[in-house]
Every structure is written in structure tokens, then in C-alpha cells.
Amino acid sequence: MSNELIDFVLVSVALLGIGIYGLSVKRNAIRMLFAVEIIINAANLNLVAFGRFLPHSGGQTLALFSIAIAAAEVAVGLSLIIVAYRMYQNIDVADFRSLKG
Amino acid sequence: MADAVFLALSVITIGSAIAALELRSLIYGSIALMGTLGGIAGFFLLLDSPFVAMFQLAVYVGSIAVLILFTVMLVKRELIFKKIEDKRRKFVGIALMLVFMVALGSVIMNSGIKTITTDEPAVDFRDIGADFLTYYWPALILMALILTGSVTGALILARREDVENEQRTD
Numbered sequence: 320m321s322n323e324l325i326d327f328v329l330v331s332v333a334l335l336g337i338g339i340y341g342l343s344v345k346r347n348a349i350r351m352l353f354a355v356e357i358i359i360n361a362a363n364l365n366l367v368a369f370g371r372f373l374p375h376s377g378g379q380t381l382a383l384f385s386i387a388i389a390a391a392e393v394a395v396g397l398s399l400i401i402v403a404y405r406m407y408q409n410i411d412v413a414d415f416r417s418l419k420g
Numbered sequence: 421m422a423d424a425v426f427l428a429l430s431v432i433t434i435g436s437a438i439a440a441l442e443l444r445s446l447i448y449g450s451i452a453l454m455g456t457l458g459g460i461a462g463f464f465l466l467l468d469s470p471f472v473a474m475f476q477l478a479v480y481v482g483s484i485a486v487l488i489l490f491t492v493m494l495v496k497r498e499l500i501f502k503k504i505e506d507k508r509r510k511f512v513g514i515a516l517m518l519v520f521m522v523a524l525g526s527v528i529m530n531s532g533i534k535t536i537t538t539d540e541p542a543v544d545f546r547d548i549g550a551d552f553l554t555y556y557w558p559a560l561i562l563m564a565l566i567l568t569g570s571v572t573g574a575l576i577l578a579r580r581e582d583v584e585n586e587q588r589t590d
Contacts, residue, residue, distance in 0.1 A: 322466060324537070326426060356457075363460065368463075370469075371469065374542065376548050380556060389480075390484055393487060394574040397574070400491065408496075410504075
């Protein structure tokens with residue numbers, strides 16, 4: 320195996336940085352969901368990479384659970400976005416202000 | 421040292437992650453997100469875990485990306501093509517990203533995992549199946565309940581209460 324653990328971890332760090340940039344800059348609710356997806360995928364990549372290099376089956380098992388839970392999270396998040404869009408006719412998170420103190 | 425397949429996959433993954441956040445159209449953005457998720461599946465194949473790669477393709481590229489695409493289609497057209505962001509926050513966000521990447525990257529480069537390599541064989545996916553059905557069976561059942569509950573909750577949340585009859589009147 321020619322790839323080392325550090326390569327995969329660095330790709331994961333890059334994806335995490337891009338996700339943090341998206342979460343902090345974008346105000347579009349769907350794009351913020353994209354950024355969350357990218358961060359979750361960086362975490363899954365870390366899990367599988369460390370599980371491969373230890374080697375231990377726990378990394379892949381935890382990654383599978385994480386993917387399944389992420390699917391549930393996306394379903395709930397998208398339906399929340401649809402409800403908010405129906406209420407405000409917009410997907411800008413700065414306009415969702417009924418909970419704003 | 422990394423090989424050519426790894427480099428190509430990382431360019432595809434990181435490039436389409438940036439494109440997913442920066443393309444003007446949300447539809448092209450979600451297609452670029454599909455590229456990121458597929459690239460992660462390629463990394464899983466490189467890491468000798470084909471079961472997780474197939475799961476990633478089936479769940480992420482097959483269902484989550486399509487779900488996002490359908491949600492984007494429900495939104496008004498001028499909102500799909502409008503970029504909603506602050507110019508001032510954009511530079512702060514890029515600076516935050518760079519500081520984060522450099523700091524975390526230098527910590528990782530100076531840590532002990534730089535020298536980790538392995539010659540041991542990969543974990544067989546049959547072991548993962550055995551793990552799921554023996555040690556992790558309560559977690560598996562709990563995950564099934566969570567998935568059922570969250571999908572049912574999503575359907576109830578997105579239900580329209582203001583529609584009285586099936587026929588559209590307009």
C-alpha cells in the first residue's frame with residue numbers, strides 16, 4: 320500500500336476547512352447543509368483511514384453507523400428548510416427570525 | 421508517498437467541494453456535491469474498505485444527493501441563482517479557513533502519525549458483518565428506530581396543512 324495515513328488525514332483537514340468556510344460565510348440554508356455534509360464526510364474519511372492503518376474493524380463499523388445517521392439528519396434538515404421556505408418564502412437564514420431574541 | 425490515483429481523487433474531491441459551495445446555481449452546486457461524495461467513496465476503495473464505499477455510493481450519492489436535488493427544485497427560480505452572502509464575512513471566512521488548515525495541518529505534520537504505515541492485510545468485510553450481528557446488535561436496532569423516527573418526522577414536518585382537497589384550484 321503506497322498511500323500513507325498522513326495523506327488521507329490532510330485531505331480530511333482540507334475538507335473540514337472548506338466546510339467551516341461554507342458554514343461561516345454562506346447564508347443560504349441549502350448551502351449550509353452542503354457544508355455540514357462535507358464536514359461529516361471528512362469525519363468518515365478519518366474514521367476509515369485510521370481503521371485501515373491500525374488495522375481494526377471498528378473504524379469501518381463506526382463509519383457505517385455515521386453514514387446512516389447522516390442520512391436521517393439530512394432528511395430532517397431538508398424538511399425543516401422546506402417548512403421555513405413555506406413560512407418566509409426565502410431560504411436566507413438571516414430572514415428566519417421568529418426565534419431571534 | 422501518495423500515488424497518482426490518490427492525487428486525482430483528492431483534486432476531484434476538494435475541487436468539487438469548493439465548487440459545491442461557490443457555484444452560482446444551486447442545481448450545479450448539488451451536482452458538484454455528488455462529485456465530492458463520490459470522491460470520498462473512491463478514497464474508501466483506496467483504503468481497502470469496499471463495503472463502506474458501496475454503502476457511501478448507495479446512501480450518499482444515491483439518496484441524499486437526489487433528495488437535495490429535489491428540494492432545490494421546490495425553491496423559486498430566482499432564489500436558486502442568487503448568491504446570498506456577505507462580502508465582508510467572505511474574507512473573514514477565507515482567513516478562518518486558512519488559519520484553521522495551517523494550524524491543524526502543522527499540528528498533524530509534527531505529530532507521530534506521519535510515520536505510520538502498515539503492511540498488515542485489510543479488515544475483511546465479513547468481519548464487519550459478524551460484528552454488526554453480534555457485538556453491535558443493540559446499536560443496529562437503535563439505528564433502525566432512529567431512521568424510522570426521523571423519516572416519519574420529516575414527512576410530518578413537510579406535510580401541508582393548508583391544502584383542503586386534492587384538486588388544485590388555481
